[in-house]
Amino acid sequence: MDHFQYHQGQLQAEEVPIAEIAAAVGTPFYVYSTATLTRHYRLFDEALAGMDHLVCYAMKACGNLAVVALMARLGAGVDVVSMGEYLKARAAGMPGERIVFSGVGKTREEMRVALEGGIRQFNVESEPEMRALSEVASAMGRVAPITIRVNPDVDARTHEKIATGKKENKFGIPIGRAREVYAEAAALPGLEVVGIDVHIGSQLTELAPFGAAYAKVAELTGLLRADGHDIRRLDLGGGLGIPYERSNSAPPQPVEYGEVIRRSVGHLGCEIEIEPGRLIAGNAGLLVSRVIYVKEGEDRRFLILDAAMNDLIRPAMYAAHHDVVPVIEPAAGVEQLPADLVGPVCETGDTFARQRPMPPLAEGDLVAFRSAGAYGAVMASEYNARPLIPEVLVDGHQFAVIRARPSYDEMVNRDTLPPWM
Structure with missing residues (x-):
């Protein structure tokens, strides 16, 4: 479920018409729904109710x-994978005791x-x-709490570029x-072992790969x-997936995922941490773009948009699908014709x-990429020297605007010429 719905023929983000945002900030832009982000976090929190x-x-x-910052206010922790993410999390008000630092290449400076x-x-x-962490913590007179990420050699049955739990992947140590x-x-001095970490993709x-990995973690415990x-x-x-194609069957729900956790490791008396990202944020955001031209090719029609692969790279990188809908609701029964977007x-x-079936669209029309x-x-x-696009947050x-589009002058002036030029 999300909070992007048509109301009186206009696509809205919660109570705000998408067209109103487009008029204010220009296109393309990302827009996020506070209500959807909140709901998705709470689904996970409720799925683990009764467990620490x-x-x-x-x-x-x-x-x-x-x-x-919204996650921090809701009581979530955060999983970071770089010093930049760590510093942003702290700037957003996330307490240090709720920050988990993951990633295969942490530097000594990041540790410090x-x-x-x-x-x-x-x-x-x-x-x-x-x-390295032992050396850094000891030199600082600190004790670093650690889990060790184990690689359970479980096939997550997902795209090869986002599978992380097989023996050929770079993540973790072999569970054996x-x-x-x-x-x-x-x-080692300066370290305190507090638990086990696993993440398979x-x-x-499907829930079966989770169950297989967590059973191995239970045995290792x-x-x-x-x-x-x-x-x-x-x-x-x-790693729990989201429904990118609304015509397909939905992936498992957080409550079902929570039951897998209860069955697999609930008897161990451990505090449970989970690190959802995609399911919290994915369906909580749209990319909004405008049609620049409608071009008739030799054997196909092209809808040329003002958004590009630099703004949303998932289709180019993963051959990923995003449903694309017009911001003005098409009339019922309108003919949809194939087009390349x-x-x-x-x-x-x-x-x-x-060759995506699309309703009739003309130059200047707005479309929204779901999920x-x-x-x-x-x-x-x-x-292609295209400025990063704005991010917008809606609440009721x-x-x-929570990240502004830089001007061309700002973008150009980030480069500098060497003295000899």
């Missing part, structure tokens, strides 16, 4: 300061900043990282070596406790959809 838990929003999905600013735990991904790595961690549309480790926290990652970037890959709240704005670039009848 923390829902840590994976801010790599949509890292705008206002979105992270997080230890100084406050951290819930580091999810350690390798022995070299673990030794976990006992020896935990033994080393316990012997993103956009999972028993083994590590027998070895003397105080395993009191399980970070189970995120493309952007202005000088690459054939700048194509959002091929664009996750991995949209955060993956955008200024390729009000909206605000």
